[in-house]
Amino acid sequence: MISAQFDYVRANTLDEAVSLLAQNEDAKILAGGHSLIPAMKLRLAMPQMLIDIGRIKDLSYIVEADDQIRIGAMTTHYQIESSDLLKKICPLLPECAATIGDVQVRNKGTIGGSLAHSDPAGDWPAAVIALNAELVVAGKNGERTIKANDFFVDLLTTALEPGEILREIRISKPHGRAGQAYVKMHHPASGFAVVGVAANLSLDGDSGCQLASVGITGVSSKAYRAAAVESGLTGRTLDDKTIAEAAARATEGIDINGDLFASEDFRRHLAQVFAKRAITTAASRAI
Amino acid sequence: MQIESTQELHAPRERIYAALVDPEILRRCIPGCESLELTGERTYAATLKAGVGSIKGTFKGNVRLEDMRPPEHYRILVEGKGIVGFAKGSATFDLLEQDGSTLINYLGELQVGGTIAGVGQRMIQAAAKMMAGRFFTALEAEAMSEPPAVAGG
16 A cells, blocks of 8 residues: 655646646646545556645635636535535535545545546536536646536546646536535445436526536446436426436436446436436425 | 447458457557567467556556457457456457448456456446447557458468
């Protein structure tokens, strides 16, 4: 359980981190270190250099800016879990944060680290997809913005180019009668999502669904937008039958993974059950 | 763990088969393959630097081709180990012609042990599918560009 040798550099600014990353091809960014360090201790990952961005001051924040919420990449799960601002205007995020790992993980682990790692069972990817977030990344040629839905490419693979660092998560504030929910089945040992579903709904005065965004994690090699579920909800009145029929399409067109803990069939079933719970809960919260 | 899938490649069957048994083409197509050297009849020694994201490992092992019936069928046996674990598996490939394209049905059995199996179990299937996808994409490109070699290996 001792990692291979590596160099350690602490970056004082984001620019410095970007330039260090550009100079060292085999370097990894160290955020909260709750995925990377365990992998290094098992020697599953052996980067030659760690660039620690943990002391960069202006990467950890939750602020309102016009009709957006902006969250710095180094904001910890606990900071999100305990944010009164988020509880009020975007409760999906604190609810999701509260389900991650254990207290130690939530105190150190960061939303940006989790997103950039793109663990297939990570919780944040489902949440940012459901919230239609925009991810701001910094590289040596400046900044660019990637839509959450395009960010997750494959297993542990994101749209981040080599040399790019995730800097900020931007979420549009929900309007009107919005209802959100994140529900998951915890793996009993790791706390990871065997299946996790984030639902973000916007209803009109008669419980008609104007907008539905559903992100699902744990099922496939990456988190995905459940487009079939969304189209089964949008424009309809959300009664039990409509929700059940839409949730039944949670894995439509998706390549489901199985492992020792949960087979493909079990995961398909779980995805449908948890999609239904997430949508029902979200709809009941829309007031 | 079983892996079963069908892949459609837009190249003639003879070319695909020739590419599938050509060590030089295989070396270029297998994700992370650094060397593939002939050590005996249809047996090769391979070095693989495989990984996804930040998780990487170097594996050394052997590859053997069996039951060769060009251009429709063969079986591949692989075994390898590295510091993060070991893997052993076999797969049968059946190639079908379809309107100038080739359908490859493959059925593989894979056993993985060591650290990678202990802590990475939940990702092995996804990783295997991802590697297979990359392999076939590269193979299709090779089969389209290379002149047909002599099949049979």
